[in-house]
Amino acid sequence: DGGITQSPKYLFRKEGQNVTLSCEQNLNHDAMYWYRQDPGQGLRLIYYSQIVNDFQKGDIAEGYSVSREKKESFPLTVTSAQKNPTAFYLCASSTGGPPNNQPQHFGDGTRLSIL
């Protein structure tokens, strides 16, 4: 079945450590997105990519980095510079934006915790 796969489902980070969250989609979508969700809150955009080899900062990009070397993959690295990384991280993809907006479809997330 087509969809978005995020791995791992749970991840633990030690102080000063970088960790990478995986996101793979087989929907043939051009655009991919990373969001952070904190308890009792909505989603906040970290980074997004409209096309391979291109990505843009979202609203809370500090302490994170991404790459988009392949259309189907958009990994997110949470660096040691991110001082409060504990959160639920969600990856999404869509066929594109304006003028013919299409909905974003989400994976089932990775929950990151600090040891």
Add this chain to the structure above:
Amino acid sequence: GESVGLHLPTLSVQEGDNSIINCAYSNSASDYFIWYKQESGKGPQFIIDIRSNMDKRQGQRVTVLLNKTVKHLSLQIAATQPGDSAVYFCAENIAGGTSYGKLTFGQGTILTVHP
């Protein structure tokens, strides 16, 4: 409906009742709106979308109403079932500029359906 702050609005209904979830969106330039359902530990699931040139759209058991005059969006669920219990988010896309496909999410409403 949606509100600013850390305490999510809640809506409790009996099975079989109709539910109405409200959302006040922030930007009069927004031209595309989506409702998502999120169950515990999972990613948001697309329910229905609407563009700004419409004021009503119907799906299976769901209807979205858009009032651009007061910047208000609502989701109506007919014959609510226990499986509808979840957090519901509205999201808006602001047209133009560099906002390609970017969505701004509300904080969510918790819907609880009692058998």
